[in-house]
Amino acid sequence: MRIAFYAPLKPPDHPRPSGDRAMARQMIAALRAAGHEVFLASRLRSREAAGDAAAQGRIVSQARQEAAMLAARLLEDPPDLWFTYHVYYKAPDLIGPMICERLSIPYVVAEASHSARRLIGPHAHFARAALDAIARADGVLCLTARDRAGLARIVAPEKLFDLTPFAPLRAGPRREAGRLPRRLLAVGMMRPGDKLHSYRLLARSLAGVRHLPWRLTVVGDGVAARHVRQAFAPYRGRVDFVGALPAGRLARVYRQHDLLVWPAVNEAYGMALIEASARGLPVVAGNEGGVSEVVRHGVNGLLVPPRDPVAFGRVLARVMTQRALYSRLRQRGWGHAGARHGFAAAAARLNSILGRICAS
Known part of the structure; x- marks a missing residue:
C-alpha cells in the first residue's frame, strides 16, 4: 500500500531528538519493512501545551489551509491509507480526518489517548478535536493497556488493536562474569514538568548510593537544562552531561553503560527503556504510566514505587551490589526484549492490522 504518514506532535524528521520522534521513525521503518510505500504527508505541528485559545485558533487556521492544499495535491493520486502517529489533547490531528473524508480512504491512528477531564478548561477545544479524530478512525492502535482502557469508552472494540512498543534488537549483552554495574545512564529531554521532575527525583535517589563507586551519564537537552544541572x-x-545525541551515537552510549536509571514520572512507556532493553541493558524505573508494560520486574529490570526517591535509591543499591541479580537481569532482559519488543514481530503485526482494517 501507499501510506500517507503524519505526526502532529513532532514530525519524524524534526532536528530535536525525543522518544516521540524515535517511535514515529520506528513506525515508518516497520511499515516499509512490511513492504509499504510511506511518505510524510505534512510537517505541520499542532502541539499547543499552554491551553492558549488564540494560539489554538492560529493552528486550526493553518491546518485548514494545509488540508485544502494536500487534498488538492493528492486527489489525482490518492494514498491507500492515512496513518497518524500520536494524537492527544495537546496535539490533535486537524488534517487527517478532513483528507480521508475528501479522498474516501481509511484513517488509522497509532498511540492515541483520551481524557474526559480535558474536555473542560483551557484545553477543551483541542481535546474535543482529538476526540473527534479518534472517534472517526477506522482503526486505533493501542501501545499500552492504559491507553486502551481510556479509548474503550469512545471507540468500538473491533476498531481497537494492540501493538506493543518496539525497537530494533541489537546484539546480545556482553558476558562479563562477576562484574557489578558502575556506569549509570539516564536519557530524557530536559523540559519543565514531568521530565524535570524525573531528573530531580533521580538526583535525590543517588543519595542512597553515594557510598558506592559509580558514574552517571546524562543524555538530553532542552529549556530546563540549567535546572537539571542544578x-x-x-x-x-x-x-557527565553530554547533551542530546543522534541515534547512532546514542546506540554506542547504551553499549558503553551498565544500567539505565529513570524515575519515569507520568511516562507513557518510555522509548529509552525499550531501546536499553533491546541492547541488553537492565533498567531501574519508577512504576508509573505504561512503564510496567516495558519493564518486567525481575526480568529486564526492577520497578520502584512511583516518585519515591528513597525506595529508588534502595533498589539501585541492591542492583549495584548483587552480582547474581545484575547478571540475571542482563541475560533475561535481552531475550525478553526480543520476544516482546522486537522490530520484525512488530512489523508483521502492524501489517496484519492494516490488512484487517482495509478489508473491513
Missing part, C-alpha cells in the same frame, strides 16, 4: 550539583565530578 539538581545534580551535589554529585559534581560524578555526572
